[in-house]
Structure formats: C-alpha cells, structure tokens
Amino acid sequence: MIETRDLWKTYTMGHEKVHALRGASLEIEKGEYVAIMGPSGSGKSTLMNLIGCLDTPSQGEYYLNGRQVSRMNDDELANIRNREIGFVFQTFNLLPRATALHNVELPLIYNGTSSAERATMAEKALDLVDLTDRMLHKPSELSGGQRQRVAIARALVNNPSLVLADEPTGNLDSKTSLEIMRLLDDLHGQGNTIIIVTHERDIGKHAHRVLSILDGEIASDESIPESQRNGAH
Amino acid sequence: MVIFSLFGIAVQALMANKLRSGLTLLGVIIGVTSVMTIISALEGMMGVLEEEFDRMGPSTFVVTVYGGVITSEQQWRERQKRKPLDIEAIELLEDGCDLCDQVCPRVYNSATVKYRGNSLRDIWIVGTTRNFVDIVDMEVAYGRFHSREDDLYRRNVIFIGDEVRETLFEGVDPIGKSIHVGSKKYTVIGVAKAQGSIFGESQDDFAVIPFSSHVKLFGDPGRRFNMNVKARSVAQLDETMDQVRMILRSFRHVPYDKPDDFSLLTADAILDQLNTFFKIFRFALIGVSSISLVVGGIVVMNIMMVSVSERTREIGIRKSIGAKQKHILLQFMFEALLTTFSGGLVGIVLGFIIAKILVAMIDANISPSAVAIIAGLIISTGTGLIFGIYPAMKAARLDPIKALSQE
Numbered sequence: 001m002i003e004t005r006d007l008w009k010t011y012t013m014g015h016e017k018v019h020a021l022r023g024a025s026l027e028i029e030k031g032e033y034v035a036i037m038g039p040s041g042s043g044k045s046t047l048m049n050l051i052g053c054l055d056t057p058s059q060g061e062y063y064l065n066g067r068q069v070s071r072m073n074d075d076e077l078a079n080i081r082n083r084e085i086g087f088v089f090q091t092f093n094l095l096p097r098a099t100a101l102h103n104v105e106l107p108l109i110y111n112g113t114s115s116a117e118r119a120t121m122a123e124k125a126l127d128l129v130d131l132t133d134r135m136l137h138k139p140s141e142l143s144g145g146q147r148q149r150v151a152i153a154r155a156l157v158n159n160p161s162l163v164l165a166d167e168p169t170g171n172l173d174s175k176t177s178l179e180i181m182r183l184l185d186d187l188h189g190q191g192n193t194i195i196i197v198t199h200e201r202d203i204g205k206h207a208h209r210v211l212s213i214l215d216g217e218i219a220s221d222e223s224i225p226e227s228q229r230n231g232a233h
Numbered sequence: 234m235v236i237f238s239l240f241g242i243a244v245q246a247l248m249a250n251k252l253r254s255g256l257t258l259l260g261v262i263i264g265v266t267s268v269m270t271i272i273s274a275l276e277g278m279m280g281v282l283e284e285e286f287d288r289m290g291p292s293t294f295v296v297t298v299y300g301g302v303i304t305s306e307q308q309w310r311e312r313q314k315r316k317p318l319d320i321e322a323i324e325l326l327e328d329g330c331d332l333c334d335q336v337c338p339r340v341y342n343s344a345t346v347k348y349r350g351n352s353l354r355d356i357w358i359v360g361t362t363r364n365f366v367d368i369v370d371m372e373v374a375y376g377r378f379h380s381r382e383d384d385l386y387r388r389n390v391i392f393i394g395d396e397v398r399e400t401l402f403e404g405v406d407p408i409g410k411s412i413h414v415g416s417k418k419y420t421v422i423g424v425a426k427a428q429g430s431i432f433g434e435s436q437d438d439f440a441v442i443p444f445s446s447h448v449k450l451f452g453d454p455g456r457r458f459n460m461n462v463k464a465r466s467v468a469q470l471d472e473t474m475d476q477v478r479m480i481l482r483s484f485r486h487v488p489y490d491k492p493d494d495f496s497l498l499t500a501d502a503i504l505d506q507l508n509t510f511f512k513i514f515r516f517a518l519i520g521v522s523s524i525s526l527v528v529g530g531i532v533v534m535n536i537m538m539v540s541v542s543e544r545t546r547e548i549g550i551r552k553s554i555g556a557k558q559k560h561i562l563l564q565f566m567f568e569a570l571l572t573t574f575s576g577g578l579v580g581i582v583l584g585f586i587i588a589k590i591l592v593a594m595i596d597a598n599i600s601p602s603a604v605a606i607i608a609g610l611i612i613s614t615g616t617g618l619i620f621g622i623y624p625a626m627k628a629a630r631l632d633p634i635k636a637l638s639q640e
Contacts, residue, residue, distance in 0.1 A: 054553060054633050075557045082555020093550045093637065097249055107554040109238045154554070 001161065001193060002028040002051065007060035007070075009046050009216075020046040022216040023060070028195065030161070033188040035207035036197045043216040045166070048197045052085055052164045053077045065161060082111050086155025090167035092147045094139040100126065100150045101135040107158050125153040129183060145176035152183060156192075163187065165196045169203055181206045181230070205230040239560060243567035246540075254572065257536045261576025262583065264529030265613050267522040269584025270591070272608060275515050277592040277599035282507060286500035288370040292334075292467045294474060294499045296322075296460040296481070301496045302506035315494045317455045320448070322484060326462065329480050332473040335364045335463040338444050340454035346440060347413040348401040356397060357439040358414055360447020360454070368461045376408045376423030383422075384443040391419035395427035396437035414440070417450055430596045470499070526612065529576070530620035537569055537624035548628050549636025562629035569621025570614060577613025581606055 009021040020043045028034055038044040049055040050062060053069055056077070062070040069080055087093075094103045104122040113121070126135050129149040139147050148168060155163050165184065169177035185206055188194050196207060204210050205224060212220040247254045289295075298318045303309045326336045340360040346353050365371070366378045374395070383390050391412065398407050407421045419442060428436035448454065464473035474497050487494055541548070548561055585601055592599050 049634055052553075075559075078552065078555050078557040081553060087553055089637070093546075093553070095547055095550060097245075106551070109242075110235065110551075110555045110557070110560055112235045115238070 001030040001065055002026070003063040004050070005061045007047070007050060007057045007062060009043075009050065009055070010058045019216055021050070021057070024213075024216070024218050025060075026211060026218060026221070028193070030193055031188075031191060032193055033185075033206075033208045034195045035204035035210045036195060036213060037199060037201075037204045037210055038213035038219075039199060042213045044197050044199075044213045046216075047213060048164060048166055048195075051162075051195065052087060053080045078110075082107055083158060084161050086152075086158065086160040086163045088148070088151050088155050088163065088165035088168045090170035092139070092144075092151045092171070094147060094150055094154075096139055099136050099138055100131060100142065100153075103139070103150055104135075104154045104157050106154060111158070121157055122153070125157040126150070128156060128187075129153045143176075144172050145179055148172065148176075148180050149183065152180075152187075156187070161193060163192055163194045165194065167198055168196065169198075169200070177203070202230060235560065236563065239563045240567050242564050243571055246544075246564075246568055247571060250540075253536060257532055257572050258576045258579075260529040260532035261573050261613060261616065262529075262580045264523075264526030264616070265577045265580025265609060266583040266587065267525045268519060268612060269581050269605065269609050270587045271518045271522045272605050273585050273588030273599055273602070274591050275511070275518065276602055276605060277588060277597050278595075279508070279511065280599065281592075281595075281597045283504060286504050289461075289500040290368070290370065290463070291500070292464045292470055293368055294462055294464075294470070294497050296462060296477065296495060296497055298458075298495045299456055300459060301498050302503065302510060304506070304510060316485070318458050318460070318495065319484075320454065320458060322481065323460065325480060325484055326460070326477060330462075330473070330476050332465055332469055332476050333462050334465045335368060335461075337362055337364045337368045337461040337463075338458065339365070339461060340444070340447055340451075340458050342447070342451045342457065344415050346397060346401065348410065351401045353397060353400050353438070355438075356394075358447065358451075359439055359441045360444045360451070361441060362444050364463075365441065365461075368463055371428075372426040374424045374426040376421070378423055379441070379443050384445050387445040387449055388443060389417060389419045389446055390422045390443065392423045392425065392441040393421055394425050394437040394439040396435050397440055398424045414442070415450065419446075474499075526616060530573075530616040533569055533572055533617065534620040534624060537565065537621055538627070540568070541565065541624050541628040544628075545631060545636045545639045548631050549633050549639065552631070552633035553637060558629040561631075562625045565625035565628050566618075566621050569625065570617040573613045573617030573621075574610070577610055577616075580613065581609040584609070 005025050007021050007024045008019065011018045011020060024047055036044050036047060046055075050057055053064070056072070057070050060070065061068060064080065064084060069077065072080070095106070101119070101122050104125050105118045108118040108121060123132065123135065126132050129152050131146060131149050131153065134142060134146060139150070142150065163184075168184070169180055172180060181203060184194055184196070194207075196203065198204050206229065207224065208229065209221070209223050211218055296318070298315050299312055303312065320338065323336060323338045326333055330336070338361060342358045342360075343355050344358045346356050359365075362384050363379050363381055366373065376392070378392050379390060382388070391414065393407065401407070401412060402410065407424060410421050411418045412421060413419075425437070430436055442450070462473070462477060464470045478493060478497060481495055482493065485494060551561060585605070589599055
C-alpha cells in the first residue's frame with residue numbers, strides 16, 4: 001500500500017545543505033501496524049510529513065495505493081490528505097472555537113459532503129471513540145485524553161486508508177497514554193492501517209513492526225513478536 | 234456545497250471577534266458614507282437644474298450674446314468683444330422668421346419696489362412681452378398678465394411674483410394698487426403662482442412689466458437683452474434655429490467666414506455644457522471623498538493580515554486535513570467581502586440620509602437612485618476584493634508544515 005524508493009529530503013539553510021532523509025526505502029502493506037522510531041533530529045518527522053503528503057521529497061519516489069504522489073501538486077496532495085490519510089497529532093490540533101462534533105466534521109467540509117451527512121458521519125466517528133456524550137463541548141472543556149480521542153475521530157471520519165499518528169501520546173500522562181494506545185490497538189484490530197511516529201519504546205511496542213531511523217536512514221526494520229508487544233493484541 | 238460551508242466559516246470567524254469586526258466595519262462605513270453622500274448630493278443638484286431647464290420646453294431656445302456657460306478664458310474674452318443685440322431684432326424675427334411661433338424679448342434689471350411704507354430691495358424687474366407666460370411656463374395665480382396693448386401703449390402695469398405680493402400686500406388684495414419701481418408708479422394687474430426656491434434662491438422675488446415700459450424706465454437694455462424663441466414644433470427646432478441664425482447674421486453683418494457672434498441655446502445644450510462643467514467638479518469631489526474609502530480599505534487589509542497571522546495554526550490544521558488553496562482563499566475573501574459589503578449597505582443608507590439633509594438646505598429633494606445604490610455596492614465590494622485578496626492569498630499559500638508548527 002505504501003512504497004517509497006530512495007526518498008531524499010534536503011533543506012537549504014543559508015549556504016548549507018541539510019539532508020534530513022538520505023534515501024529511505026520502505027514498504028508497508030494494508031492492515032499493518034507500524035511504529036517509526038528514532039531520536040529527535042533523526043528524520044522521522046520528515047519521513048512522516050512525506051508519507052502524510054504534507055510535503056514532497058527532493059528526490060525519490062513515493063507510491064500510495066499504487067499512485068505516484070511524489071510528483072503531485074498542492075491541490076492533488078490536499079485531495080490525498082483529505083481522502084486517504086487521517087492525522088493524529090501530538091498537540092491534537094483541534095480548532096479551539098469549534099465543538100468536538102464540528103472538529104470531526106471538518107475534513108468532510110472540504111470534499112463537499114452535505115451538512116446532514118456530515119453530522120451523521122461525525123457522530124458515528126465520535127461513537128467509535130466513545131465520546132457521543134461530549135460532542136457539543138469545545139476542546140477547552142475536554143481533558144487531554146478526550147481531545148486526542150476527538151482528533152482520532154476526525155482522522156477516522158473519512159474512512160481513510162491510513163491513520164498517521166505523530167507522537168500521539170506526547171502530551172498525555174501515562175494512564176491516558178495507555179487509554180489512547182488501546183484505542184489505536186482496537187482500530188488496528190478493526191482493519192485500519194496505522195503508522196505511529198514516536199521516540200518512546202513503550203509506545204512503539206504496541207505496533208507489530210518497528211522501523212528505526214537514524215541520521216536520515218532506515219537503520220533497522222524488525223517485527224515485534226506477539227509475546228513482546230504491549231497492549232491487547 | 235463547499236462554498237456555503239466556507240461562507241459559514243467566514244461568518245463564524247467574524248462573529249467570534251465582534252469588536253474587531255465592528256471597528257473594521259466602521260472604517261468601511263465611514264468611507265462608503267462619504268462617497269455616497271457626495272454622489273447623491275451631486276445627483277440631487279443636477280436633478281434640480283434639469284427640472285429648471287425642462288420648464289423652458291423642448292421647442293424653445295434662447296438667443297443671447299453674452300449668456301450661456303463659459304468654460305475657458307478665451308471664450309470669455311471673445312464674448313466680451315461682441316456687440317450687444319439690438320432690440321430691432323425682435324421685429325426682424327417676428328416679421329422675417331416664418332418658422333418662429335413666438336418671439337419673446339427679455340431684459341432684467343434689479344430695482345427697489347415700494348408700496349406705502351413697505352419696500353423690497355433687489356427685485357428682478359423683467360421687461361418682456363405677453364407671450365412670456367407661455368414660453369417660461371409661468372402660471373397666473375390671479376389677475377392677468379400683460380396684453381399686447383399694454384406693450385404697445387407702454388402702459389405702466391406690473392405683474393408681481395408671490396414674494397413681492399406677500400411682503401408688500403399682506404392681507405390686502407394687490408390688484409389695482411399702485412407700487413413704485415424706482416421713481417415710477419405702476420399698477421398691479423396680476424400675481425404669479427408661487428414657485429418656491431432653487432439652491433436656496435427664491436424664485437418669487439420678481440416683477441414683470443411690458444418690454445416697452447422697461448426700455449422707457451431703464452433705457453436701452455444693451456447687454457442685458459435676450460430673446461426666447463419658440464419654434465412651431467419640436468421637429469422644426471433645428472430648421473427654426475437655422476433661420477434665426479441666418480437672419481441675425483445678416484442683420485449683424487457677420488462675414489461668411491466668421492463664426493456667429495451670438496449664441497442660440499436650447500435647454501439641452503445648456504444642460505450639456507453644465508454637465509461637462511460639473512463633471513470635473515464631480516470627479517474632484519468624489520476623488521477627495523474616496524480617500525476615506527481607501528483608508529477604510531487599508532483598515533480591512535490590516536485586520537485581515539492580523540487575522541491571518543493569528544490563525545496560522547488554524548490554516549495549518551485545515552490544510553493538513555485536506556483544505557485546498559482555493560478553500561482557504563475563499564474563506565478569507567468571504568470575511569473581507571462580508572465586512573465591506575455590509576459596511577457598504579450601511580454606508581449607502583447613511584450617505585443617502587446625509588445627502589438628503591444637505592440638499593434640503595438648498596430646498597431640493599432627492600430620492601434613492603439605482604445608479605447610486607449600484608455604484609455604492611460596486612465600490613464597497615471592490616474595496617473588499619482589492620484589500621482582501623493579498624491577505625487571503627498569503628493565507629492560502631501557507632505551507633501546512635510550517636503553519637502547524639506555529640504556536
């Protein structure tokens with residue numbers, strides 16, 4: 001489902017060229033549960049931005065569901081982000097003035113879903129994360145864990161082929177972190193493809209496969225045997 | 234439809250910052266109001282002039298040597314060199330111009346009129362013939378206008394305007410009473426219907442005496458002498474003017490290769506000339522008032538820039554979940570346009586009210602005009618477009634990764 005070949009990302013800072021990614025090649029199948037791990041500055045965020053179609057590589061190819069996305073323009077990328085990818089961010093990234101329901105509806109606005117249908121779909125997604133009773137609350141009226149669940153509902157509302165979570169527990173205490181990870185585990189159990197970017201070993205161990213990144217290169221690619229995994233599955 | 238949702242988002246954003254939106258709106262309202270006040274007031278004034286010239290009638294023109302609109306110094310000098318129109322021209326046209334229906338000489342002098350203890354200064358004393366009433370659309374309230382005989386026998390009779398009647402004859406029937414014009418005594422034979430005032434000038438402070446009596450009283454009219462000529466029909470207006478021109482040219486010995494040394498003015502021609510003159514005036518006034526509109530536009534732009542930088546993160550979120558450039562652009566354009574459009578609506582109404590009060594001071598009236606309303610809407614919406622596009626484009630072009638990393 002995801003295939004990257006020799007991805008490079010180079011930033012120019014002043015006169016210096018910084019290679020954030022140096023030829024990353026990887027393949028991820030539908031239904032996989034993958035953690036991308038590495039210390040800060042290793043290039044894992046850059047890789048996530050590329051996989052999430054927020055950015056295009058300086059060099060190399062990226063195929064998502066068989067489509068070459070590395071050469072797409074801004075609007076085509078926006079389309080892919082809207083339909084194929086559900087983002088979960090460390091800082092939740094909810095609109096502060098909008099209710100939980102409206103936040104979840106947001107991706108549907110940009111693909112022209114009618115307002116009645118939007119409400120139904122958003123309610124369904126909020127039901128998946130067990131937040132139907134709080135859907136008219138604003139983010140400031142919700143706890144950190146609840147906010148992240150709203151963000152997960154928003155990521156799922158369009159039924160994307162890929163859920164991309166960037167340090168999803170980075171701003172949460174350990175108890176809430178566990179709750180969110182269980183939710184992601186469940187979502188994987190229901191057939192969703194999930195990629196988590198994290199620097200925490202414990203979080204990474206919820207996944208079934210761990211890709212380690214160091215200095216812009218994929219240093220290791222290992223499967224986690226069921227016995228060593230954290231979580232329910 | 235995506236567009237309706239984006240519109241809704243814009244409305245919500247404006248409502249969320251009520252004070253800020255209100256202040257921005259105020260800037261637009263002030264700008265549009267000032268432009269609309271000028272447009273409406275000018276329109277009202279032109280309306281008054283047009284109405285005034287309409288009274289002259291479509292088949293009538295004025296023969297004048299010094300009158301008409303002067304637009305250049307050269308023109309003014311040329312006019313000063315002309316020789317006055319001789320009063321013999323009246324007879325000449327009456328006899329020689331078969332296309333002329335009526336020829337009506339006119340001469341004005343200002344004088345003091347007295348009746349017993351009351352007196353009125355600076356009253357226009359018009360010397361003219363009996364057909365004056367037909368040509369200038371004046372109505373007799375009571376009594377009568379002069380007759381042919383009054384003129385023929387240079388009778389000392391006078392037809393007075395309503396203001397003269399009101400001041401000199403309050404509560405008294407003026408007909409048959411004698412009033413003094415200068416040192417001469419005149420018998421009042423009729424009173425004109427009140428006409429009100431134009432641009433604050435009373436139209437009723439006049440008195441009319443027979444043309445011959447006027448010449449007797451004030452002497453040769455010289456430069457103050459004009460004629461109103463009425464053609465037999467509107468269709469024959471041009472032909473009649475040609476005939477009058479021919480007669481006057483030979484009478485005044487104008488060489489064939491020289492232009493006329495007199496002017497024939499129709500109401501339309503005078504209005505056209507006035508319009509050209511007013512156009513410059515109008516552009517200047519609208520130009521000056523537009524400055525406030527530009528300031529209003531800058532306020533909109535400034536607030537939009539603040540709004541975009543404040544909401545960078547929101548833009549990043551929207552883009553990361555699939556908003557395209559055009560979606561962000563439209564969202565912010567709607568905000569700018571909503572502000573300027575609603576400011577425009579308020580400005581149009583306010584501008585009209587202020588203009589109405591202004592023109593009421595010169596005793597005129599205006600009604601809402603489609604041209605002014607459409608102009609106001611175009612101006613205000615245009616302001617939104619011009620000053621909103623840059624901040625909106627700035628928002629639309631934000632890089633989602635950078636926008637998201639902004640605190």
